[in-house]
Amino acid sequence: MYAMSAQRNKIHPHKYSLWIAMGSITMMFIGFTSAYIVKRAQANWRVFELPKIFWLSTVVILLSSVTIQLAVHQFKQRQMIRYRQLITLTAFLGVVFAALQLYGFSDMAAHGLKLDGAVSVSFIYVIVAMHILHVLGGVVALLVMFFRAFRKNVKVYSPVGIEVAATYWHFVDALWIYLLIFLSVAR
């Protein structure tokens, strides 16, 4: 048997990788938002109101952060039925969030704020859409966890998987809060 002593660290490598990945994703959105700032300083910048529905979607994604945290708790208590319910609810809230964002897009389009219009408008579409993609990535991760929880022959006792998923979920939540504040303030 190989020595297990080689590993003296406390943090799981997958969790570690996730933190680096979150740094990487953050850099991408920093890229977008700094492009936004550079562009805003130039001529022809059009100011407009963000769709009101974005505030509702914010409530939804905050709520989903609470549910996934409860899911982690239930997993550790081995309450697997509650756990499955909670991750399903979280994934559902993620989809609702995405739908609300898309509704926000149609709301913008209805007010004449089209993707191929002013650059400030295009930025909203691109940034918000890229964020939706990252939320949907989290939904896919939760679906994987969901089907894993139903496997008969393999039982998972390590909470690492759900903890990684939860950390990522909180991250896209926080990312949205940052974007919402940024887009509201820097108009």
Place this chain on the structure above:
Amino acid sequence: MSNEATLHSHQEVHGSLEHDQHGNGHDGHEHHGTFISKYVFSMDHKMIAKQFLITGIVWAIIGAFFSVLFRLQLGFPDTSFPWLSSILGHWAENGHIKPEAYYALVTMHGTILVFFVLTAGLSGTFSNFLIPLQVGARDMASPFMNMLSYWFFFIASLVMMASLFVQTGPASGGWTAYPPLSALGDASIGSKIGMDLWITSMALFVVSQLLGGLNYISTILNMRTKGMSMTKMPLTIWAFFFTAVLGVLSFPVLLSGFILLLFDRHAGTSFYLSDIFVAGKALSNEGGSAILYQHLFWFLGHPEVYIIVLPAMGIVSEVLAINSRKPIFGYLAMIGSLFAICILAFLVWAHHMFVTGLNPFLGAFFVLLTLLIAVPSAIKVFNWLTTIWRGNINFTPGALFSIGFVSTFISGGLTGIWLGNSSIDIHLHDTYFVIAHFHIVMGVSAFFGMFAGIYHWFPKMYGRFLNNTLGYIHFWITLCGAYLIFWPMHYEGLAGMPRRYYDYSTWESFKQFAGLNHFISIVVIMVFATQLLFVFNFFYSIFKGRKLTIANPWKATTLEWTTPIHAGHGNWPGEVPEVHRWPYDYSKDGVDFIPQTVPIGPNESEH
């Protein structure tokens, strides 16, 4: 999770592999997988490293061959080469490369060499190969992600390769893909589907780099063996670490730039476009800024040159210390300078944009920060020179290429001080001086580092040696050739000869360089032929090279040489060795070398 558990975690993904109990793997760690799981979809970091290397070699041949083709045009503008028509078809009618083909060749040469060879081929190969072996880990933090990293690179390669064969040709607006040329399909023939494939391929490439980088960082920080503190790591690992940090933080910004570019191409947005006429027709795009793209591009683009050269620096530090039988000079200063370069890399991007109308006041800061890079670079050069100073040097091909690296890094680096000044840059921007500078300091140097690494670690990779005689021929022709090619370009550049032009013979100011261009092109062909000699040596030696009979042929201290000659997946058949000392105990207390696994003796002197 232990190394062990990480190594086995992939079996959950790959159900086809037999699941041996952890307890009975006493000797060897061979996964008796199928051909597919061993050579194709392998999760062994050593096999993935070889996949990166060989894919990189294929790309290097293609990319270098492209340079031969466009050098034919530059060196022999009036000569017809009928064989060009046979291989390029209508892109080279009457034996002359068409301007469109010329621009496509130049663009693809840059893209292939910068990204596919010197990023994926260099850091992909050696980070994968050396990180687990030298830090004492059985594999990467996530072998599965590591495999994905290679296959994303492979798909990116396929897409880029496909773009070479589309009817309108590959991207041809320069490797930097500046809009509006890259944003408007009607702008040029290479801006059509070729450009879309270029962006797609590059996006996949970024994903590959991120997956790889995540793994490298988390392996280095998390998976080190017992006793391997950060300051006991070989400098190779430090270099790969900073390379990965640069990549993970800067590639996403490039990706965001590409995403905006895609929207401009296909969704009618105007991020980069404003007030443009194509073929006499005004476009409706308004309010965009082409400079915005340059900011996003160079925020990656500049760290990218360090992503290319840092691994070479790490490899050279290691190979020089081993082959001069001396400890590396200034180990901590080497780490400090790597760190300084890593930080400064993010703060100098606008020196590529001095002539874009950048505020001169802002430019002054970028000049200062750019020139500051000379400090850590000089520290590194000083330390390499003092490492080999009065050393008992073994002039192996690896050592020669390392010394060659130091030479080209000095001569190419010094011209960087010229270009970093915004006022001199007004004259030199986009001239052959720039071409000469970055080819020597980044292209040739990085290649030399890569060759040093290949000659040095080939025995560990394949259990055989590369042929030494061919290695010496390879080194001397490449070193002399590189200087003969790029040295004259400094003069052309100082005279103001701009880069990226198709034909200088009709241009009164630069007609005088016809002979020089002729000469450069002839040397290019000779150097290219020599690289093919290396490729022959590489593949011949995999099967027929002199066999390795001892585990540690270079008498090195680092952990990779404590593994068996043909190490299986998991690297060490028994326990992972424990580390007791730094990796540079050469010629200490009269002992030639002391491996890292040897405990510190009672009467040992400090290093």
